[in-house]
Every structure is written in C-alpha cells, then in structure tokens.
Amino acid sequence: MSINWLRVVSPSIVKLPPLLPFSYSSPSSCSCFSSVVVAMSYDKELTAAKKAASLAARLCQKVQKSLLQSDVQSKNDRSPVTVADYGSQALVSFVLQQEFPAEFSLVGEEDSKDLRKDGAQELVERITKLVNDSLVSDGSYGVTLSTEDVLKAIDSGKSEGGSQGRHWVLDPIDGTKGFLRGGQYAIALALLDRGKVVLGVLACPNLPLTPINDQRSPNNEVGCLFFAEVGGGSYMQPLDGSSTVKVQVSGVENPEEASFFESYEAAHSMHDLSSLIAQKLGVKAPPVRIDSQAKYGALSRGDGAIYMRLPHKGYREKIWDHAAGCIVVTEAGGVVMDAAGNPLDFSKGKLLDLDTGIIVTNQKLMPVLLKAVRESLEEKASSL
Numbered sequence: 069m070s071i072n073w074l075r076v077v078s079p080s081i082v083k084l085p086p087l088l089p090f091s092y093s094s095p096s097s098c099s100c101f102s103s104v105v106v107a108m109s110y111d112k113e114l115t116a117a118k119k120a121a122s123l124a125a126r127l128c129q130k131v132q133k134s135l136l137q138s139d140v141q142s143k144n145d146r147s148p149v150t151v152a153d154y155g156s157q158a159l160v161s162f163v164l165q166q167e168f169p170a171e172f173s174l175v176g177e178e179d180s181k182d183l184r185k186d187g188a189q190e191l192v193e194r195i196t197k198l199v200n201d202s203l204v205s206d207g208s209y210g211v212t213l214s215t216e217d218v219l220k221a222i223d224s225g226k227s228e229g230g231s232q233g234r235h236w237v238l239d240p241i242d243g244t245k246g247f248l249r250g251g252q253y254a255i256a257l258a259l260l261d262r263g264k265v266v267l268g269v270l271a272c273p274n275l276p277l278t279p280i281n282d283q284r285s286p287n288n289e290v291g292c293l294f295f296a297e298v299g300g301g302s303y304m305q306p307l308d309g310s311s312t313v314k315v316q317v318s319g320v321e322n323p324e325e326a327s328f329f330e331s332y333e334a335a336h337s338m339h340d341l342s343s344l345i346a347q348k349l350g351v352k353a354p355p356v357r358i359d360s361q362a363k364y365g366a367l368s369r370g371d372g373a374i375y376m377r378l379p380h381k382g383y384r385e386k387i388w389d390h391a392a393g394c395i396v397v398t399e400a401g402g403v404v405m406d407a408a409g410n411p412l413d414f415s416k417g418k419l420l421d422l423d424t425g426i427i428v429t430n431q432k433l434m435p436v437l438l439k440a441v442r443e444s445l446e447e448k449a450s451s452l
C-alpha cells in the first residue's frame with residue numbers, strides 16, 4: 069500500500085482516522101502511527117531526542133572508560149553503572165524539559181529514592197558533576213545544576229504513560245551487564261502519542277559503524293545513533309553527528325540463509341527454545357548474542373534477519389526495553405510481534421501485555437517464523 073504523508077503544524081486541525089486492521093504483511097507492527105493516512109510532524113521532538121540521547125551516551129562512555137581502566141569489576145562494585153544510569157536519566161530529562169517545558173511526561177526506569185538515603189551524598193555529587201560537565205561540553209543551556217536539580221530531573225521519570233497525551237519513554241542504560249563488561253548497551257528513548265510510538269532514538273556507544281559480522285572493517289570505529297520518525301524511515305549516523313544513512317532490514321526470504329540475534333543473558337531469553345526454532349527454520353548460522361536494544365539497531369541495518377526474545381515464564385517486559393527499538397525496526401521495513409502474532413501495545417502503562425515473547429524479522433520471513441515459534445512452544449509445553 070502506498071502512503072502519502074501530509075505534514076501539518078497544529079494537531080488541533082487534524083482528525084486522525086482509525087488504525088487499520090493489523091496484518092503481518094503491514095509495516096505497522098509496534099502500535100505506532102504508520103498505518104494512518106495523515107500524520108503530524110515530530111521533527112522538533114526527534115531533534116531534541118537525538119541531542120538528549122547523544123549527550124547521555126557521551127556521559128556513559130566517560131564512565132565506562134574509567135570503569136574498564138580500573139579494577140572495579142573484580143570487586144563486583146556496581147556504583148559505576150549506578151552513576152551512569154542516574155546521570156543518563158538526569159541529562160535526558162533536563163534536555164527534554166528545556167525543549168518542551170509546557171508538555172513533559174517521562175516514563176523512566178530510575179528514581180531518586182536510594183540517592184536520598186543517608187550515605188549517598190558522595191554518589192549524588194559524582195552524578196551531579198558528570199551531568200554538569202556534559203552540559204558544559206554541549207554549551208546549549210548555560211546553567212549549572214545543583215544536586216537537588218539533578219535529583220528532581222531523575223524523578224521526572226515517574227510517569228505511568230498510558231493511552232492519553234504524550235509520554236517520553238526512556239531506558240537510560242539498556243544492557244547493564246554489557247555496560248559493566250565493556251560490551252553492548254544502549255540509551256533508548258522513544259515518544260508515545262496517545263499510546264502509539266511516533267519516534268525513537270537508540271544511542272549505541274559500542275556498536276561498530278560497519279556490520280557486526282564484517283571482519284574487514286579497517287578502523288573498527290564504534291558508536292552508532294539510530295533514529296526514526298513515524299512515516300519517515302530509519303536512519304543511522306555516528307554518535308558525533310556526521311554523515312547520515314538510511315537503513316533497511318535484511319531482505320532475506322529463505323530462512324536457511326537467515327542469521328538471528330538473541331539476548332546475551334540466558335535469563336532474558338530461553339536459548340534452548342531459540343535453538344529449537346532455528347532448527348525448524350533450517351537456520352545454519354550460529355546465533356549472535358549481544359546485550360540491549362543494540363540488537364534492534366543492528367537488525368534495522370540488515371546485520372541479521374531475525375531477533376527472538378523469549379524470556380522465562382513470569383517475566384514481564386517493560387515498555388522502555390522495546391519502544392525505541394520497535395519503531396527503528398518497523399520504519400526500516402521490519403515487523404515486531406509477540407509470539408501470538410500480535411503487534412506490541414505500548415498504551416497500557418509501564419508493562420507490555422503480550423504473549424510469551426517478542427519476535428522481530430522482515431515481512432517475508434514473519435509467517436514462517438511465527439509458525440516455527442508456535443510449534444516449538446507447543447513442543448516445549450508438552451514435554452514438561
């Protein structure tokens with residue numbers, strides 16, 4: 069279906085038609101506005117989101133660099149990731165509030181409760197210094213935040229989201245264990261408008277600029293920023309903001325030729341179930357296991373063809389773990405569903421209400437992948 073997009077300035081003069089019925093052949097698979105004929109422009113919001121996520125990524129890079137140069141890991145000291153988590157959320161919250169002071173709501177992973185306890189003052193001061201250093205390096209705002217300012221910025225992420233109004237959705241560091249060991253992590257930021265994902269940004273500081281399976285990369289440059297606005301496609305650029313390229317998911321149609329991603333941590337996905345599904349599809353390549361929503365970014369540019377996240381029973385997915393990645397992939401031509409073939413619904417608060425897990429691929433492979441997932445789930449259930 070060809071869709072012509074009309075950009076408008078004022079939402080008050082636009083009446084959106086109802087969403088079209090879902091089909092896995094449609095690019096609209098993460099409850100976003102891709103299937104409507106008329107859409108508003110979110111260009112200003114996307115510009116602010118890219119700036120906020122990029123600033124947060126630089127803060128996280130600084131913390132991770134000092135972490136890897138020390139013996140902190142051997143002591144199981146989680147304070148570095150704590151500093152980076154809180155600092156990232158404070159920065160993103162501050163930037164977005166500066167840009168949109170009249171209408172601001174943030175669903176964030178962190179709050180300041182632990183930072184306000186006795187004995188946390190030194191940690192708060194470290195976070196505040198990191199945030200202020202990041203703002204000085206950017207030079208846009210000309211302010212110095214107090215520790216209380218930083219705590220309030222962190223607490224701005226207490227929104228519950230929902231189907232009414234606009235809500236930013238943030239995971240300040242997605243992939244905590246990857247961050248700690250120097251692996252993949254992402255700053256994931258999305259915007260919901262009336263429960264629909266309308267833009268997303270993934271800052272992936274350690275993701276190579278070239279395909280992750282390309283061993284010929286001459287300089288091993290890392291640091292990618294993926295971004296998408298509904299109806300506008302998906303793009304990638306280096307974190308320094310230089311050349312931008314449009315990205316597209318893999319066009320592989322034969323599952324035997326497909327490669328797939330899954331979570332690095334076994335706790336986040338049942339690797340044995342993923343292996344069974346891969347066998348049914350005839351996939352020959354071994355799985356690529358990396359942390360965080362960096363997988364969505366890599367998939368959006370065709371590094372692999374399938375991503376499966378099939379967590380253990382009882383695990384509840386959070387909207388900040390998938391909102392940004394979902395629109396980046398769908399705007400690149402991919403499809404994101406739960407194991408029952410339903411689009412992801414981000415309109416019900418902080419938790420995703422879905423069947424079993426999340427599967428991501430291109431439109432050609434989705435029907436056969438869904439079939440293999442369902443058969444594998446049935447086999448696993450009958451063996452218990």
